[in-house]
Amino acid sequence: MSEIVLNIDGKEVAASAGMTVLQAAQQADIHIPTLCHHEKLEAYGGCRLCIVEVEARGRKSYVVSCLYPVEPGIVVRTRSEKVDKIRKVLVEELMAHAPDAPELVRLAEEYGADRHRFDKETSFCVLCGLCVRYCDEVKHKNAVGFIENGAVREISFIPEIAAKECWSCQECFTLCPTSYAQAAYLLTEALAFPGRREAHSHAHAHATPEPERRVIPITPVAATA
Amino acid sequence: MCEQKIDAIIEKYRGQPGSLIHALVEIQHENHWLPREVLQRLADALEVSFSQVMQIASFYKTFSLTPKGRHEVHVCSGMTCHLRGAAKLLARVEEITGLKAGETDADSRFTLETGACLGSCSIAPELIVDGKHYGRMTPDQAEAVLKSYE
Numbered sequence: 559m560s561e562i563v564l565n566i567d568g569k570e571v572a573a574s575a576g577m578t579v580l581q582a583a584q585q586a587d588i589h590i591p592t593l594c595h596h597e598k599l600e601a602y603g604g605c606r607l608c609i610v611e612v613e614a615r616g617r618k619s620y621v622v623s624c625l626y627p628v629e630p631g632i633v634v635r636t637r638s639e640k641v642d643k644i645r646k647v648l649v650e651e652l653m654a655h656a657p658d659a660p661e662l663v664r665l666a667e668e669y670g671a672d673r674h675r676f677d678k679e680t681s682f683c684v685l686c687g688l689c690v691r692y693c694d695e696v697k698h699k700n701a702v703g704f705i706e707n708g709a710v711r712e713i714s715f716i717p718e719i720a721a722k723e724c725w726s727c728q729e730c731f732t733l734c735p736t737s738y739a740q741a742a743y744l745l746t747e748a749l750a751f752p753g754r755r756e757a758h759s760h761a762h763a764h765a766t767p768e769p770e771r772r773v774i775p776i777t778p779v780a781a782t783a
Numbered sequence: 784m785c786e787q788k789i790d791a792i793i794e795k796y797r798g799q800p801g802s803l804i805h806a807l808v809e810i811q812h813e814n815h816w817l818p819r820e821v822l823q824r825l826a827d828a829l830e831v832s833f834s835q836v837m838q839i840a841s842f843y844k845t846f847s848l849t850p851k852g853r854h855e856v857h858v859c860s861g862m863t864c865h866l867r868g869a870a871k872l873l874a875r876v877e878e879i880t881g882l883k884a885g886e887t888d889a890d891s892r893f894t895l896e897t898g899a900c901l902g903s904c905s906i907a908p909e910l911i912v913d914g915k916h917y918g919r920m921t922p923d924q925a926e927a928v929l930k931s932y933e
Binding site for chain 1 (some may be wrong): 834
């Protein structure tokens, strides 16, 4: 593997060909905020929060670092006035959907985003695709998928698959930045195969206690007015 | 009604995940809508997960996940048609069929849709029934046209 040297925030960083700018930065302990990125999953480029300024051959451009491959000699700036402004607006837009998502609240503080800037569109899902991609790429179950398109796009659990697979997994719940994956699952469960929870606790009332696989408690986030 | 035809389409593409959209288009064309059981069978045959089939079937407006009428009526709401009286035409078509745009009647005779632009501005305002274009439509002519479809 050939070594590629690039400059990130004034630091010379060595990376191998085929890596993305985000990976190179993470390797060098340079923090770039992400929402839809997960190391086990293929890069998605959905949230755009990892946007950085790249200067290559004398030209500046703004690219999402999770998809941008490293090139020799490029100069990357992870924070600049314009990058921060783009991120601020992105957070504001995402907050129209999930105003109290912990990660967004934290990012809003960092970038000075105003959670009331855009009218609320409380879908609670920011369409990061983590649950959908995790279920597909890691678990190979495809119990949850996207449906519809454009403004009405949403995640949807397939009842037939969810009834069989989700109970013993529930791994996407912790990935979700907004807890919406869990809510969507519970709604599907309530509508399509109710009684699962009761049956489970009855069956295991006297048996050896197995590790509790119920619902992940959500720590309430203080509302940031 | 066309179970065999649907099965034939599914068989034709068996084991070819890349042909999902082709299969969906053909089934939609044959059956006018995509029932859930058919999508399930298609997913199994093409070795594509059901959620991915749903993702594609719900993404494109070509595909319908609810039953459609025997005849699909489109009234163009594009700029040119609008200027040449599409609103009156649509109002009349709605009155005749008893439907609002996007609806299907109980006898599944008609499904009414609007769209912009349907691409025949030179013959505006335009009415399309089952892919047949009727240009320079007046509300009265529309009534005669729709009567010829059972």
